[in-house]
Amino acid sequence: MSTPHARLSINQATLKYASLPEALEVTADAGITSIGLWRDSVQAQTLPEAARLLAGSGLRFSSLCRGGFFTVPEGAARRAAMDDNRRAIAETATLAAAGAAGSAPVLVMVAGGLPQGSRDIAGARVRVQEALAELAPEALAAGVTLALEPLHPMYASDRAVLSTLKQALDLASDFSPAAVGVVIDTFHVWWDPDLQAQIVRAGAEGRIASYQVCDWRTPLAADVLLSRHYPGAGIIDFEAITRAVQDAGYAGDVEVEIFNQEIWDTAPAEVVTQTVESFDDHVAAHLRTGIRR
Amino acid sequence: MSTPHARLSINQATLKYASLPEALEVTADAGITSIGLWRDSVQAQTLPEAARLLAGSGLRFSSLCRGGFFTVPEGAARRAAMDDNRRAIAETATLAAAGAAGSAPVLVMVAGGLPQGSRDIAGARVRVQEALAELAPEALAAGVTLALEPLHPMYASDRAVLSTLKQALDLASDFSPAAVGVVIDTFHVWWDPDLQAQIVRAGAEGRIASYQVCDWRTPLAADVLLSRHYPGAGIIDFEAITRAVQDAGYAGDVEVEIFNQEIWDTAPAEVVTQTVESFDDHVAAHLRTGIRR
Numbered sequence: 001m002s003t004p005h006a007r008l009s010i011n012q013a014t015l016k017y018a019s020l021p022e023a024l025e026v027t028a029d030a031g032i033t034s035i036g037l038w039r040d041s042v043q044a045q046t047l048p049e050a051a052r053l054l055a056g057s058g059l060r061f062s063s064l065c066r067g068g069f070f071t072v073p074e075g076a077a078r079r080a081a082m083d084d085n086r087r088a089i090a091e092t093a094t095l096a097a098a099g100a101a102g103s104a105p106v107l108v109m110v111a112g113g114l115p116q117g118s119r120d121i122a123g124a125r126v127r128v129q130e131a132l133a134e135l136a137p138e139a140l141a142a143g144v145t146l147a148l149e150p151l152h153p154m155y156a157s158d159r160a161v162l163s164t165l166k167q168a169l170d171l172a173s174d175f176s177p178a179a180v181g182v183v184i185d186t187f188h189v190w191w192d193p194d195l196q197a198q199i200v201r202a203g204a205e206g207r208i209a210s211y212q213v214c215d216w217r218t219p220l221a222a223d224v225l226l227s228r229h230y231p232g233a234g235i236i237d238f239e240a241i242t243r244a245v246q247d248a249g250y251a252g253d254v255e256v257e258i259f260n261q262e263i264w265d266t267a268p269a270e271v272v273t274q275t276v277e278s279f280d281d282h283v284a285a286h287l288r289t290g291i292r293r
Numbered sequence: 294m295s296t297p298h299a300r301l302s303i304n305q306a307t308l309k310y311a312s313l314p315e316a317l318e319v320t321a322d323a324g325i326t327s328i329g330l331w332r333d334s335v336q337a338q339t340l341p342e343a344a345r346l347l348a349g350s351g352l353r354f355s356s357l358c359r360g361g362f363f364t365v366p367e368g369a370a371r372r373a374a375m376d377d378n379r380r381a382i383a384e385t386a387t388l389a390a391a392g393a394a395g396s397a398p399v400l401v402m403v404a405g406g407l408p409q410g411s412r413d414i415a416g417a418r419v420r421v422q423e424a425l426a427e428l429a430p431e432a433l434a435a436g437v438t439l440a441l442e443p444l445h446p447m448y449a450s451d452r453a454v455l456s457t458l459k460q461a462l463d464l465a466s467d468f469s470p471a472a473v474g475v476v477i478d479t480f481h482v483w484w485d486p487d488l489q490a491q492i493v494r495a496g497a498e499g500r501i502a503s504y505q506v507c508d509w510r511t512p513l514a515a516d517v518l519l520s521r522h523y524p525g526a527g528i529i530d531f532e533a534i535t536r537a538v539q540d541a542g543y544a545g546d547v548e549v550e551i552f553n554q555e556i557w558d559t560a561p562a563e564v565v566t567q568t569v570e571s572f573d574d575h576v577a578a579h580l581r582t583g584i585r586r
Contacts, residue, residue, distance in 0.1 A: 119530045125486065154447040156484035157528045158511045167486040191449035193418065193460040218451045222515040235450045237412045 004276045005284040009034035009062040011212065011257035012041055015271060016264045020050060023268070024057035030272045034060035034102075034253045036210075037095060039088060047091055051098035061099030062106070062253040063183075063210050064092045067146065069112035070131035071124040071161055078127075081112075085135055093142045104252055105144045106209045108183055110151065111162040124161045129171060132180060140179040147209035148172060149183035152191075154224055165189055165198040172207055181209030184245055185257070187216055187228050190236045196244055203248020211245050212255045213238065213283055221261070228258045230278035242286035254283060297569045298577040302327035302355040304505065304550035305334055308564060309557045313343060316561070317350035323565045327353035327395075327546045329503075330388060332381060340384055344391035354392030355399070355546040356476075356503050357385045360439065362405035363424035364417040364454055371420075374405075378428055386435045397545055398437045399502045401476055403444065404455040417454045422464060425473060433472040440502035441465060442476035445484075447517055458482055458491040465500055474502030477538055478550070480509055480521050483529045489537055496541020504538050505548045506531065506576055514554070521551045523571035535579035547576060 010027045012018070012035060018026065020041045027035050035057075042050045042064070054061060067088040072078045088107055096105035111128045114121060132146065139146045148168040151160035162168055165182060172180040182202055189195055202208050217234030220227040231238055242254075256275045263271055303320045305311070305328060311319065313334045320328050328350075335343045335357070347354060360381040365371045381400055389398035404421045407414060425439065432439045441461040444453035455461055458475060465473040475495055482488055495501050508527030513520040524531055535547075549568045556564055 114528055119528050121484070121528075121530065122533070152447065153445060153484040154513065154517070157509060163484050164486060191414070191446040191456050193457060216450060220447065220517055224447070224513055224517065235407055235412050235414075237414065240415070 002276055002280045004030060004032045005279055005287065006033065007252070007254050007287055008032055008276065008279050008284070009036055009060070009253035009255045010272060010275060011036040011063075011065070011255040012038045013065065014256055014258045014263065014275060015268045018268045020044060021053055024053060024059060026268045026272050028057050028059055029269070030276060032059075032272065032276065033100070034062045036063040036065065036255045036257070037061065038065045039091065042091060042095070047094055051094050054095055055098040058100055060101070060253065061095045061103040062255055063104060063108050063147065064088065064095060064106070066108040066110050068109040071112040071127045072115045073127065082131065082134060085131070086138060089135070089139050089142050089144045092144045096144075104209070106147045106181070107139070107144055108147050108149050108210065110149055111160045113156070113158040113161060121156070121161055128162060132171065132175065136175045136179040140176060145178060145181045145209045147181045147183045149185060150188055152188045164192055164194070165202065166194055169198060169202055169205065169207060173205070177206035181207045183210040183212060184208060185212040186236050186238065186241050187214050190216055190241065195241070199241075199244040199248050203250065208245065208248060208250040210252070210255065211250055212257045213242075213279070214256060214258045226259050226261050228260050230258065230274055231256070231282035232278050238282045239286050242283055246287055251288070254287065295569055295573045297323060297325045298572055298580065299326065300545070300547050300580055301325055301569065301572050301577070302329055302353070302546040302548045303565060303568060304329040304356075304358070304548040305331045306358065307549055307551045307556065307568060308561045311561045313337060314346055317346060317352060319561045319565050321350050321352055322562070323569060325352075325565065325569065326393070327355045329356040329358065329548045329550070330354065331358045332384065335384060335388070340387055344387050347388055348391040351393055353394070353546060354388045354396040355548055356397060356440065357381065357388060357400050359401040359403050361402040364405040364420045365408045366420065375424065375427060378424075379431060382428070382432050382435050382437050385437045389437070397502070399440045399474070400432070400437055401440050401442050401503065403442055404453040406449070406451040406454060414449070414454055421455060425464060425468065429468045429472040433469060438471060438474045438502045440474045440476045442478060443481055445481045457485055457487070458495065459487055462491060462495055462498065462500060466498070470499040474500045476503040476505060477501060478505040479529050479531065479534050480507050483509055483534065488534070492534075492537040492541050496543065501538065501541060501543040503545070503548065504543055505550045506535075506572070507549060507551045519552050519554050521553050523551065523567055524549070524575035525571050531575045532579050535576055539580055544581070547580065
C-alpha cells in the first residue's frame with residue numbers, strides 16, 4: 001500500500017457503516033492523517049467523548065458534515081433548524097480544537113431543497129440568505145467557517161437549492177470569509193462551464209474552505225445520491241480542477257467523500273486502501289504537500 | 294375536454310410509440326394545431342412522403358428533433374455526424390415549408406456528451422463551437438435555425454456538454470440569430486440561478502427559437518432520461534419561467550415534450566387529452582394567444 005498523501009482526508013461518509021471509533025482507527029492505521037466527520041456518528045456519543053476519541057486518534061479534523069437545511073419559511077420548523085445549526089457550530093468548534101494541529105473549523109452547509117408543496121425556488125434561496133445572516137455572526141464568534149456547498153443541480157429540488165459555485169460565492173459575499181466560505185466538491189461542479197473562473201474568484205476572495213473529491217460516472221445509480229465513485233473511476237478531469245483549486249491558494253486537506261452502496265458494503269480497511277491509491281493516482285500529483293493553515 | 298390553447302404544440306417524443314401518421318392524426322383530432330417532429334419517425338418514410346403527410350394534417354410544424362452530437366474529434370465519425378446534420382437541416386427546411394402557416398424552421402441541437410474514454414469536457418465544448426462554425430452558414434442558406442438546447446447538467450457527460458442557457462447564448466453569439474438560436478426547456482433549466490437574467494438576454498439577442506415545457510419531480514426515474522412529467526405534476530414554477538419567456542418576446546409555439554415510460558405506455562389519444570389539460574392549467578394562463586412569426 002502507498003504512503004497516504006499528506007493532504008488526504010477521509011470523509012467519514014465514505015465509511016458510512018463504521019462507528020466513530022472504528023472510522024478513526026481504520027483511518028489512522030492506514031497512515032492517513034486527517035478525517036472529516038459526520039454529525040450522526042459524532043452524536044452517537046457525547047460531544048466531549050467524541051472530542052476525546054478524536055484527540056486520541058492523533059488525526060486532524062478537516063470538516064463537520066453538515067449544517068444547513070434552512071429553506072423552510074419562518075415558524076417552528078425553521079426555529080428548530082436554526083437551533084440545530086447552532087449546535088453544529090458548537091460541535092465544529094469543539095472538534096476542531098480536539099483535532100491535531102492543522103485542523104479546520106469548517107462546518108459544511110447543505111442548503112436544503114424546496115419546502116414540501118412549494119414551487120418557489122427563488123423564495124427558498126432567499127430563506128438561505130436570511131439564515132446565513134442570522135448564523136454568520138455566531139459562527140464568527142465561535143471561530144467556525146460556514147462552508148456553503150453547491151450541490152449538483154439534479155439535487156436542486158429535494159436537497160440543495162444552492163447549485164453553482166458562483167451562486168455560493170454571491171451568497172457568501174455579504175459576510176467575512178472567516179464566517180462564510182465555500183466547499184468545492186468535484187462531483188457537484190465538474191460540469192459547470194463557469195467553474196474555472198469561479199474557482200479563481202473563490203481563491204481571490206479567500207473563500208475556499210474545503211475541497212472534496214470523488215468521480216462521476218454514468219449510468220447514474222437508481223438512487224442518484226449514491227452515484228459517487230473513487231477518483232479515476234469516471235470522467236472528471238481531476239487535473240484541471242485540482243490545479244485550479246491549488247493555484248487559487250487552497251492549501252488545506254482534500255477530502256474523499258463517496259456515497260456508493262458497493263463501497264459502503266466493503267470492509268472499511270479495504271475502502272481506505274482503495275481511497276489512498278485512487279487519490280495517489282488521480283489527485284495527489286496535482287497537489288503540493290504542505291498543509292498551511 | 295378543453296379547447297387546446299392556440300400556441301400548444303405536441304412534441305412527438307411525448308407520443309413515442311405513435312408512427313408519424315398516427316401522431317399527426319391524434320394531434321389534429323384533439324384540435325391541437327401544431328406538432329414538433331422527430332427524425333426517426335420522419336425517416337420511417339421518404340422525406341417527400343413525410344412532408345405530404347404533414348401538409349395533409351393541416352398542422353404547423355414547430356421543430357425537428359434533433360441534430361448535434363458533434364463532440365467527437367476530427368475523423369470519420371465526425372464527418373458522418375456533420376453529414377447527418379446536413380440531412381437534418383434539409384429535412385427541417387422541407388418540413389417547415391410543408392407545415393401550415395406559422396411553421397418554424399427550427400432544428401433542435403443536442404450537443405453530445407464526452408467522447409468514449411475522454412475526460413476533456415473543455416475540449417468537447419470546443420468541438421461544439423467548431424461544428425457550429427461549419428454548419429451555421431449552411432443552415433442560414435437553407436433558412437433553418439439551429440436551436441442549441443442546454444440540457445440539465447446530469448446529462449453533461451453522456452448526452453450534452455452544453456448545460457446552461459448562458460453557455461448556449463455565449464456559443465450562439467458568434468452567429469446570426471437567424472442561423473443559431475436557443476431552446477429553453479423548463480426541465481433542463483428550471484434550477485439555474487441565472488435563468489431569469491439569461492432569458493432576458495436571449496430575448497434581447499433574438500435567440501429564443503423554441504420554448505418546451507414539462508415538469509421535474511423526485512425521486513428521479515431509474516433511467517434519468519425518463520424523469521419528465523406533465524406540467525403541474527412536479528415542482529417547476531411555470532408561471533415565472535413562462536412569463537419571462539413571454540416578456541422576452543417569444544411569440545411562437547410552446548411544445549410539450551415528455552419522456553416518461555408510463556406516459557409512453559398510455560394510449561396516444563389519452564396522452565394528448567392530458568397534455569391539453571395540464572398545459573391549460575399550468576402554462577396557458579401565462580401566454581398571450583397570438584402566434585407571431
